[in-house]
Amino acid sequence: MLKNFSLLILVVFFIFIVNALSVSAKDNRCEPLFSMNCAECHELDRGCGLLGQSPKEWKELLEFMEEMGADIPEEEQALLMDCLSKPDDTIKEACKNL
Ligand code: HEC
Secondary structure, eight states: OHHHHHHHHHHHHHHHHHHHHHHHHHHTSHHHHHHHHHSSSSOTHHHHTTTTOOHHHHHHHHHHHHHTTOOOOHHHHHHHHHHHHSOOHHHHHHHHTO
16 A cells, blocks of 8 residues: 555656656747847847737748848747747846846
8 A cells, every 4th residue: 555655656756747847848948049040130139129029920020030031940930939929938038138
């Protein structure tokens, strides 16, 4: 009985860890995308001022950046749109520290 109980604790603990890891990985994905792709041609604070705009507005702006020569991989664009329209803490933190 006791053995089963510790096993249960272990399993719950394990699930908790895996969950915490995957959440933090997800939470950290915005900031690098933003810093790496958006500071190439101008200061990052350009983008910071517009965080929270709708994805449609960001899409238009992104298209403009691409005409200017930005080269952002297709699969990163969707994520980036998501990050810019619903900024997470990492991206806000990066903007605050500029
Ligand atoms: C290839 C160069 C380049 C890259 C990469 C780039 N931009 Fe720009 N960006 C420009 C240029 C050129 C302008 C317009 C000239 C200016 O205002 O300095 C501009 C202007 C802006 C503006 C002001 C637009 C306005 O209407 O006033 C914002 C906001 C902006 N960029 C955000 C971003 C974001 C967010 C990213 C990353 C996804 C990004 N930029 C990546 C070149 C770039």
